[in-house]
Amino acid sequence: MWYNYYHAVSGLECKLNRVQKSQTSSNYSGEIVLIKDKTRVDDGEVQELSFTMVATVQEVEESAKEFFRQISQKDIPGFRKGKAPRNILEQSVGGHANAMGGVAETLINEFAFKAIDDEGVLFIGDPQFNVAEMLEEGKPFSFDVSGPVAPSMHLASYEPVSIVMPPEEATEQDIKAQIRELQSYYHSFETIDDAEHKAEWGDYVEMTLTVTNHGRMVSGLGAADRMIGLGEGTMPESFDAQVIGSKVGDRLEFDFEAKDAEGESEYGDGELSAIVEVKGLRRCIVPEVDDAFAVKVGCENVDDLRKQLKLAINMQKGKDLPGLMVDRAIDQLVNRLEGAVPAYYIDFIRQDVGREMIQSLKQQGTSLQQWMLQNSIDGDKMKEKISIEAERRAAIDCALESLFAQKGWELSEEDIDGMFSSERGLEGTREDWEKSGRMASVRKMCRQSKSTEWLVETAVVTVVEEPVE
Template sequence: MSFPCAGRSILRAITATNSRCSIYVWGDKLEITDITRESDDAVQEMVVTMTASADEVNTYIDKAFKELAKNEIPGFRKGKAPREVIEREAGGHDMVFARIAEDIVNGEAPALLDDADVLFIGDPQFNLEKIPAENQPFTFTVSGPVPPEGTLSSYDEVSIEMPPNEATEEEIQTQIDELLSVYYNYDVIDDPDYEVEDGDYVTVRMTIMNDGAVIPGLNDVERMLSIGGGSMPESFDEHVIGSKIGYTLDFDFDAKGQEERPELGDGNLHANVEVKQIRKRVLPELDEEFLAKIGVTSLDDLHDQMKMTINMQKDRELPKLLEQKVVDALIERFEGEVPEYYVDFMRDNVSRELMQRLQKEGTGLQDWMLKNNVEAEKMQEEVNQESIDRAKRDMALEALFKEKGWEVTDEDIARELSGVDDAEAQIAELKEAHRMADLRKMCRQSMAARWLAKTADITVVE
């Protein structure tokens, strides 16, 4: 006999701590007597054996018959019918005691599984060899797929490269250059002999055709193009470079690899172009007038403000970059392939998160794909790769935690919830929902990532 999990959302992905564990005992109620990991070529499963004491079974039997006795039974006052009559009216002995078995399973198992850090992918099966009996212990098993255990080629510290913690002169100058680019002007080129160069801005009148048909919106239109700046494909710009004001150009080109210009396609394109005007972008001088305009008193003041801005940005972003790099380095040590069933599980999570985000944004999937020029096939590839990456990250961090023999303490849980407004209320809510194992999994992976970051051999590269 097998029962699903009665629709409860109590089982979530988590890696069990071992292939077989010792007995867990909870007083004189239900206890876990064995946890075994079973694996074939496709799926890893966990089989958990649970036993309810005879006293606990009797408690559930008494409770069940008290509830059933409240029903109207012909010939008897409420609560006075003998058990054999109550059983007959409720569908028979086996039916009544099957319900009692389900009550025991749903009443006790979720909390025990959560406490033992055993959570399944999807709903597990509760397997009963026989129904409960009065004055006897009741044993059943819970089984289902769990995240696979991964192995790493090494569990030592990782080596990574990181940018400097402090702003460099090159970074400061780049920031200043970016600031200057905001305040640019255009100088019109009047020289009739001037030839268009890469980086120029050229106003043209053009018509673009694809396989002999004029592309909608590109029939005898006037546009200013940034040559080499991505306004048009590189194969287009190559024909414009070297031209002069008044030139009329007639040439073939292609737009292969130009995903940001889907209207051009990647077929046989032809352009008719008249060069109308050439302009150069001119950046302002770093003189007193410009410095006053942007609110600084001197070049040194500008330098110091840029340095402060960069350092503040590094303070925010480098810790995240460090964690990303050390975890990526750990994942490079991942051995083998992620089982397909776990990729499928992660893919469901990725897809659900995408749909939830789009729902918050008030848009649908098809509208989002059209707006962002995303093809269905490419999107599927990206979702699949993200699913594989998440699975490897999960398995790699769990493998490191297990290898190091660490344990999650109350202090680790408090640290994980340090950014939560009411941590105690959050813990109470998770306990009530039998989801503390989810939190402990987050703690395990955070601990593994922090250890990697703390012990990493870091080479600073500017």
């Protein structure tokens, strides 16, 4: 990346803004050799990190050579490219002060960001660079760097977490649940021919349905033909209750609520109105679990069916339970965070969540607008979902970092190299990440990986057979 340098003679302050690098970086062998006076400041809203960086005399000399080499390639009246003397080159950029500002810019571009990355510092946004004294050739050059960073937070406890996990082996409850799924898949419907039959719980009602929210049509529910299972959860219970007792040919008009357990709704305030024309009533026929049914689903008999289901469940548990254990261990750790994650950091994470979602939808061949329409989600609901996810990720980030710091762990070169193994999912080699100045991100991922591994390895696990959804 290339950074434009704006040099203000008054106060000799400089601020660098990130833009795409157009020049080819020179291959300097030196590095910023000293980072000192590192300080974290918390004003109650934002935590910032500041420190002083010092470049050696050699680095100043190399940066001066590179700066004047670049401007010597420009067209300067009366001189061939590369042949103008030093004083003319300085005049071409506005004098000695501006030239030294250009040398400082070159030095910071070439050395500072790599040194910051090597130090493991991750700024939120672009750091600010402040120069107290003008760069002088033949002398070391120092400048201050500052910017917001992820907040440092504390946990109420750093002891192993306690979690509840389902059994690793398939239980009788698991097998029965899978059999019910198979029965549901192979179900059939029969028409209820009794003209006097009144709809009851468990019946399936064929209807033409129109739903509005304060007169505004709900997407996909304008004179729509539907078959609704009463009590099956297809529609809210308040809707089903209004249909109970109806007969074929009835026309119903009523209000109902579409809200979740927290009182939230995907349909405005959730206060909806419906017009229902009952076209028919059906009864769901679920097949008996016998040898004939077992053969139908590809097994020899019921015993073989149960055996095959148990094997399949165990395989699925082998895939799912490790991830579930990680999630539950992290959830328990997050519950120990003292205080709320600062808003500025949640805002920063929110940007990543939004970008990731858009990229994911793009890979699926759809846009955010199309996805929102298909799922009946308005803009406010979408923002809320992204904010909730951002809060969760920010809290996880702070909790895992706090655990790593409190335990006093350190990263080895083997730890970092291990992040580039195939199962970690990092694209490219370590050399690629070093060249692009992203090793601080790798170190952060490595710290959080070590924290997570410790959480899982030390977790106190209670095995409980949980209800099957």
